[in-house]
Amino acid sequence: MSIANLARRVVRALTPYQSARRIGGNGHVWLNANEAPLAYPFTIEGSRLNRYPECQPAAVVNGYAAYAGVEPEQVLVSRGADEAIELLIRTFCEAGQDQILICPPTYGMYAISAETCGVGIVELPLTVSRQPDWPAIADRLSDVKLVFLCSPNNPTGDLVGRGGLIALLEKARDRAIIVVDEAYIEFCPEASVVDLLARFPNLVVTRTLSKAFALAGIRCGFTLANPDIIAMLTKVIAPYPIPEPIAQIAAQALSPMGLELMQERVAELNLQKALIKTELTTLPCVREIFEDKGNFVLVRFVDGATVFAAMKAAGIILRDFSTKPGLENSIRITIGYRGEMDAVLAVLRDLPAPRL
Numbered sequence: 001m002s003i004a005n006l007a008r009r010v011v012r013a014l015t016p017y018q019s020a021r022r023i024g025g026n027g028h029v030w031l032n033a034n035e036a037p038l039a040y041p042f043t044i045e046g047s048r049l050n051r052y053p054e055c056q057p058a059a060v061v062n063g064y065a066a067y068a069g070v071e072p073e074q075v076l077v078s079r080g081a082d083e084a085i086e087l088l089i090r091t092f093c094e095a096g097q098d099q100i101l102i103c104p105p106t107y108g109m110y111a112i113s114a115e116t117c118g119v120g121i122v123e124l125p126l127t128v129s130r131q132p133d134w135p136a137i138a139d140r141l142s143d144v145k146l147v148f149l150c151s152p153n154n155p156t157g158d159l160v161g162r163g164g165l166i167a168l169l170e171k172a173r174d175r176a177i178i179v180v181d182e183a184y185i186e187f188c189p190e191a192s193v194v195d196l197l198a199r200f201p202n203l204v205v206t207r208t209l210s211k212a213f214a215l216a217g218i219r220c221g222f223t224l225a226n227p228d229i230i231a232m233l234t235k236v237i238a239p240y241p242i243p244e245p246i247a248q249i250a251a252q253a254l255s256p257m258g259l260e261l262m263q264e265r266v267a268e269l270n271l272q273k274a275l276i277k278t279e280l281t282t283l284p285c286v287r288e289i290f291e292d293k294g295n296f297v298l299v300r301f302v303d304g305a306t307v308f309a310a311m312k313a314a315g316i317i318l319r320d321f322s323t324k325p326g327l328e329n330s331i332r333i334t335i336g337y338r339g340e341m342d343a344v345l346a347v348l349r350d351l352p353a354p355r356l
């Protein structure tokens, strides 16, 4: 018997999340993980490293609360938004009994975290207009503890409709928690639903420094919710989840200068996104361009496999979604700087004309 057989049944059966970094590849243009194209200079001061860090570093909590327009009691810092997702499940779902609800195609970690926690998953696919299926979700509210919505949605780039969300929050009051994952909200800040936290105690918003803030390497994310929910999550989170150097860097990113840098970067990436979309519409190999509210654009090609292979041969690593239901021939392109977008377009222009 292999010692691995001692692992829990769900873990033995689990297909691990295929993160962009795990899939990897040999490339010099990395446009597969929705990362920012450039790093920024932050400094670390080492004099406190002999001490355990604060569980919830005040400078980071207060900085993020001010940035997001909420009270510090409504903020939890975690190791990336990924840890926030898992904490929500571990805090609110009974293993072997409770379920979460997701609307695929969407971010993969909701399902992976539920599975590793022994929590069931109700899947209600997005509608043809790529919105959550509001009536179907409302019908299942008694069966689920958490509903995960992603806005802008990874990988389709759509925003969750505000009217539908508000109606769902009303129906779910005292019954289920609605989580809105705003990992990409800096690319369309006007679409945030954080203002609804004041009206709905069952709303949770998750955020991250990994995308617009260009800090995927430090693993720092946030949960915004009413103080009762934050207090529950604080019971479950590890005693020292945020290493001191990470807290120092996050605090710098949330300073007025850090925020200004982030906003400049977002403006530049949104400009590059508009430019590449315009070019893509002129190419015969492109069949459909999805919504673009994040720092990425999902494109349905006439022949996705050929495009993916040609990009790979040119050292450009993209993310293939063609095996996901409804996303045949679709590839997600992270928006990078001008040179990277030009490299993508050059490969597409060189493809032989597709036979339609």
Ligand SMILES: *Cc1c(COP(=O)(O)O)cnc(C)c1O
Pocket: 034, 079, 080, 081, 082, 083, 107, 150, 154, 181, 183, 207, 208, 209, 210, 216, 219, 220, 221
């Ligand atoms: C990237 C991403 C995350 C993970 O963020 P981390 O803070 O890096 O863990 C969460 N949700 C969505 C939708 C993402 O795309």
